Amino acid sequence: SESSEEVSEVFKGSFGTLEASAAIAETEEDQRKSSFLSAILWLALAGDSVLNTKKRELLFPSVASDVFTLECTTSLASGFIAAAALSLLQSITWKAPSSDALLTVDSQSTSSNNMSLQRKTNMVVMAFALSHLPAHYHSSSGAPFLGMTAAYIAIYNAILQLNSFLKSVKPAPLVQSLQKDALSFVKSFFKLEMNKSSTLVYSVVALFASFRFVNVANQIWLLKSIQTIDSMKQMALHWSSLARYFLVGGLALLLKQHASSMEENNGDKNGNFVYRGLNGILSICSLGVATSLCISRNILQVGFQNEAAFDPLKLVFLGLFTAYQAVFVG
Secondary structure, X not given: OHHHHHHHHHHHHHHHHHHHHHHHHHHHHHHHHHHHHHHHHHHHHHHHHHHOHHHHHHHOOOOOOHHHHHHHHHHHHHHHHHHHHHHHHHHHHOOOOOHHHOOOOOOOOHHHHHHHHHHHHHHHHHHHHHHOHHXXXXXXXXXXXXXXXXXXXXXXXXXXXXXXXXXXXXXXXXHHHHHHHHHHHHHHHHOOOOOOHHHHHHHHHHHHHHHHHHHHHHHHHHHOXXXXXXXHHHHHHHHHHHHHHHHHHHHHHHHHHHHHHOOOOOOOHHHHHHHHHHHHHXXXXXXXXXXXXXXXXXXXXXXXXXXXXXXXXXXXHHHHHHHHHHHHHO
């Protein structure tokens, strides 16, 4: 009888494990479908900002030149494309947390590191979505920003990212997990590893994005008291830029954490795939914006000695560097 009870316990344990595995698989499948939907919605906004010429006439200030319009359109679309690509990457790589992944953010295990990066990706994309909402504040005053549908899409995508974050931290408390991951992000920003060229480049990118973020925030502050239609439109574009620089800075810090842990997690195929994907996203967006700037500023005729060539040259370097990391290093 004792042996039969032991066998029964073994079967119960096996069935319990199978049920847990099935629940995890179902959670992962649902979340990946949601992330794929989020990617489609971001792409819809990117396509709308590029292809809808009537909306662009309303979106940009009346004094905007063709050069200004081209640069703003490309920059605006690049943010949405980057968010779409991150969501698409989540739809391929998202995993439910295993027992050893629910450790503190200081844990060095591969699964814990991957879950930390997964949660931080959720935080970055969610912040990007929410940062676009103030751009719609003056929509009723004749300064629309991609229409209210874009605001609903931003809210919906933010909720999807929050839901993904919640699934990644169960059963850990939400506020505690947010604090730990946010603190880890801040530490990563100030941490310099001079012996690794890749982490140094990502640190410089994050620093540059933070400087631009502060500069744009200051412009928003200066414009808040001016109530003309053009100033309201300009402010909406600034809010979009603010969200985009946060996204770029967050993406750089994600890559920095990946690069720092690659030696320890050399056999982690999923982590390497994510590293390649993140570098590919940054490379495509950087080279796309650089091409637009070269065309709008007529760099080929003016020459690269001109001050106007400084921004596109920085983006070309970043695009080529991250392309190399995506193809040959990850």
